[in-house]
Amino acid sequence: MTACAIRTEGLTRTFGSITAVSDLTLEVEAGTVFGFIGQSGAGKTTTIRLLLGLLEPTSGRAEVLGYDIRSEADKVRGCTGVLLEHSGLCERLSAWDNLQFYARVWKLPVADRWDRIRELLDRLELWERRDETVAEWSRGMRQKLAVARALLHRPPLVFLDEPTSGLDPVAAAALRDDLAELAQNDGTTVFLTTHNLAEAEKICDRIGVIANGELKAIGTPHELREQLGSPRVRVVGRGFSEQVLAILRARPEVRSVARENGHLIMEPQRQGSVAPLVSILVGSGVQVEEVHPMRSTLEDVFFSLLGEEPVT
């Protein structure tokens, strides 16, 4: 296996006048969880379809596990697992039959099939219900079964398209934990798309942010927060009048300032310019009690990349 599980160079796909994926260049290291985050319609699903060789790129190239997606698409599909936008399960069949079918598709040795299916269903707490038809199951259980199907043949790389979409928070958290554990145990590379930023922050080693088909940023969650997050501070105290706020807003080193739950949230233009601003506050009659640096979240990074304000 190559050290780089996915490598793309200028990967582009257009549909008529619409560019779904534009000049995408990225690398995903083997054995890592890579999160691809973006809004609906940003180009995440099209990227997965391109990487699986289900769609031809308009231009650019990509290699998945060392195979070219144009000329060796069948080899790419032969060594990857997928959970696409829909679970893709045959709802008329039982969980057991669904996994049996894909075990046959992946040519799992007959002796190994039963053990592997049992192992996965046990880990996902679905074993007792294996003979029920999938149509009777909740969405959370179906998603779990689809994850089991994606990992059934122990692929070195798994594509998961919005795996927790539509699940309630408890089911989503459970699936996320299962996913992280399964991927870690099997040493699988995971390419995960999501618009759930907290989820991406929790389980991804590296993250790429895509908007309007373009890769806006890439790095570890920490790197993205450091590079793109704004250095905000929370000032605890008394006397944050409109007049004080107006004084701060007039300062060139202040990007934004707002009152929140009786505290003052300041966003300086750069790190290190906080102390003079605190002096201005004190000079304006504010009783400053505490000053806390605030850790940027991935959500802040995401919205700053999109040039939008987070919805509070």
Added chain:
Amino acid sequence: MIRDIWTVAWREWKELFSRDGGLSGKLGLLIFAAFVGIFLPWQLGAAWIEAPWVTFFWAWMPLFLVTAVTADAFAGERERHTLETLLASRLPDSAILLGKVLATVLYVWGLTLICMPLGLVTINLTHSEAGLLLYSPNSLVSLAGLSLLSTLLGSASGVLVSLRASSVRVAQQNLSMISMALAFLPVVVFRALPLEWRAGVLLYFMEASISEVVIMLATLLAALDITLLLIAMGRFRRDRLVLD
């Protein structure tokens, strides 16, 4: 490759039986078996076995039965959102396509083959005065062979239509029209022929043995089957199927 085709056919069968496993599905199959395996032989008696036209009935009848099953092949998967996952697997195009065709052919042809001995039993029970009535080996091979080729024709055209149909309903509507056309086109073409040509055709069929006609029909059906399968394989494109 053969193993992959069987794998797809295995799942199709599982789905077919789970779909027809309901009361309405079972009732439909029972009504069909009762009509073709009991009612028709009972009404027609020895003619059901001996009349030359019965050979052509067996070649014609599966076309109608197969459309109800084969429309689901791709259109149904598209409706149930299972197609893209199947396309993202390691299965080759031909295995997916031929597996679906094989499952339909075995299902419909199997049902046809069940109706044949059922008809024999019915005739021998209801018309026992003529002694034991059996198919001749030639006629048995003709019936089984023509019904197989006809089922394959219906299945291949069904898969071809289902590849591009937006829903199972649309696929079924299109297939009904096609099967009607396939079944009645020879009659329409015959009536459109000039009078002398018609006389020539009739003379040929009157002079030809039933074996010659069966061989000619079988050759025509086989050629159509191969052509339709090749067209379907040519039109099977993963990117089109994903975007449809």
